Amino acid sequence: MNHSPVEGFSKLSKQRKIDWLIKEYLSEDRSYEQVLQQYWNGDHTLQKLHEEFSENTISNFYMPYGIAPNFLIDGKLLALPMAVEESSVVAAASKAAKFWIDKGGFKTTIINTKKLGHTHFILNVEPHKLQHFFNFKLKKRLFEATEEITKNMRNRGGGILNIRLIDKTADLENYFQLKASFDTVDSMGANFINSCLEQFGKTLTEEVQKEESFTQEEKDSLQIVMNILSNFTPDCIVRAEVSCKIEDLKDDSGISNEEFATKFKRAVTIAEIEPFRATTHNKGIMNGVDAVVIATGNDFRATEACAHAYAAKDGKYSSLTHCTTDNGIFRFWIDLPISVGVVGGLTNLHPLVKFSLALLGKPSAQELMSILAVSGLAQNFGALRSLVTTGIQKGHMKMHLFNILNQLGATEEEKNHFVTYFKDKTVTHHEVITEFNKLRNR
Ligand code: MEV
Numbered sequence: 001m002n003h004s005p006v007e008g009f010s011k012l013s014k015q016r017k018i019d020w021l022i023k024e025y026l027s028e029d030r031s032y033e034q035v036l037q038q039y040w041n042g043d044h045t046l047q048k049l050h051e052e053f054s055e056n057t058i059s060n061f062y063m064p065y066g067i068a069p070n071f072l073i074d075g076k077l078l079a080l081p082m083a084v085e086e087s088s089v090v091a092a093a094s095k096a097a098k099f100w101i102d103k104g105g106f107k108t109t110i111i112n113t114k115k116l117g118h119t120h121f122i123l124n125v126e127p128h129k130l131q132h133f134f135n136f137k138l139k140k141r142l143f144e145a146t147e148e149i150t151k152n153m154r155n156r157g158g159g160i161l162n163i164r165l166i167d168k169t170a171d172l173e174n175y176f177q178l179k180a181s182f183d184t185v186d187s188m189g190a191n192f193i194n195s196c197l198e199q200f201g202k203t204l205t206e207e208v209q210k211e212e213s214f215t216q217e218e219k220d221s222l223q224i225v226m227n228i229l230s231n232f233t234p235d236c237i238v239r240a241e242v243s244c245k246i247e248d249l250k251d252d253s254g255i256s257n258e259e260f261a262t263k264f265k266r267a268v269t270i271a272e273i274e275p276f277r278a279t280t281h282n283k284g285i286m287n288g289v290d291a292v293v294i295a296t297g298n299d300f301r302a303t304e305a306c307a308h309a310y311a312a313k314d315g316k317y318s319s320l321t322h323c324t325t326d327n328g329i330f331r332f333w334i335d336l337p338i339s340v341g342v343v344g345g346l347t348n349l350h351p352l353v354k355f356s357l358a359l360l361g362k363p364s365a366q367e368l369m370s371i372l373a374v375s376g377l378a379q380n381f382g383a384l385r386s387l388v389t390t391g392i393q394k395g396h397m398k399m400h401l402f403n404i405l406n407q408l409g410a411t412e413e414e415k416n417h418f419v420t421y422f423k424d425k426t427v428t429h430h431e432v433i434t435e436f437n438k439l440r441n442r
Pocket of ligand 1: 086384387
């Protein structure tokens with residue numbers, strides 16, 4: 001079927017949007033309306049709040065919101081809120097938290113909190129001449145011109161930390177950057193950074209026009225390409241780690257402590273040297289990070305982009321976690337670059353985000369960075385622990401079994417029967433159906 005483009009879709013009411021979709025794409029089947037409506041919140045204020053987060057909203061897309069308790073982080077016992085649809089993630093986090101609770105828990109260190117942004121511009125001026133102009137005139141003017149924008153942030157202890165001129169002409173003809181670093185305290189700071197950068201673009205344009213040492217031709221060559229923060233924040237980084245004596249590293253799968261430590265470390269080494277494995281390894285880490293990022297109203301696309309860029313920072317994609325087993329000590333850690341906020345954005349608006357932050361004891365942005373790194377490390381510990389011992393299918397299969405049984409409308413009693421039945425068998429869809437039919441027809 002050919003569809004025709006729609007004009008002014010955003011201006012249609014929610015109902016008219018749905019009507020149009022059903023007519024245009026869903027063969028006039030009105031039952032789809034019910035699919036959307038069942039997720040509307042009965043509380044109209046809450047529904048309206050959600051609709052206003054984004055554009056053209058016609059329903060809400062629910063995600064399970066789970067809790068992973070028993071996280072001992074820097075001496076504080078926390079229950080982590082996790083918004084994630086993938087089965088086993090919350091269970092793996094909870095299991096890893098419990099494993100480390102009597103071994104001192106997780107320790108974290110904030111290594112730095114600098115965020116970055118750039119004004120990318122083209123200017124056909126000799127780099128030395130431009131550097132001189134930047135050092136003696138422009139830099140000061142950029143700080144002055146953004147004073148109004150940075151006032152509140154400075155009062156909170158943040159602001160623009162530094163501005164540098166970067167010569168990129170070796171990579172692209174006449175390409176330069178104003179590279180600025182920022183401290184955005186408890187906010188993620190995207191709006192603040194972008195506002196400062198847009199002002200840099202304006203000030204740069206004005207100052208270049210006024211500059212006497214530039215010829216008119218040089219002045220006319222200026223093009224501000226874009227002013228935008230970078231989601232790559234290698235200087236906004238937190239380390240989370242766990243360690244214990246290898247003799248205390250008791251795993252319940254039956255292998256010895258030494259063998260477990262050796263196998264575990266080797267799995268990390270493989271992720272460090274093999275990008276195919278590193279990608280899955282880091283995906284597992286991000287299962288833990290993103291679930292808490294989403295639950296706390298932060299931007300998981302930004303944290304994903306940053307983590308993967310950092311994983312490739314040495315020119316080859318590698319593991320975000322590392323492990324040593326020297327002198328009888330097992331040590332496992334992550335260096336996670338991550339930029340998040342606990343004020344601004346969704347944090348003051350979304351009731352569940354407010355709940356998450358309250359549950360975490362209203363953390364500062366730095367404390368949240370620590371919690372996120374721990375969540376990623378715990379998830380990776382859980383995944384590797386399973387992978388080098390029993391394999392991950394064991395845990396997944398139980399969820400798979402329950403999904404099939406739920407689809408079949410199995411009772412609790414029937415579910416218990418199946419857990420026992422599949423204890424020593426592989427769960428297959430066919431086997432579940434066959435046994436289910438047998439059970440019902442007995
Ligand atoms: C699945 O979402 C994540 C894992 O594949 C991670 C890993 O292999 O380390 C289990």
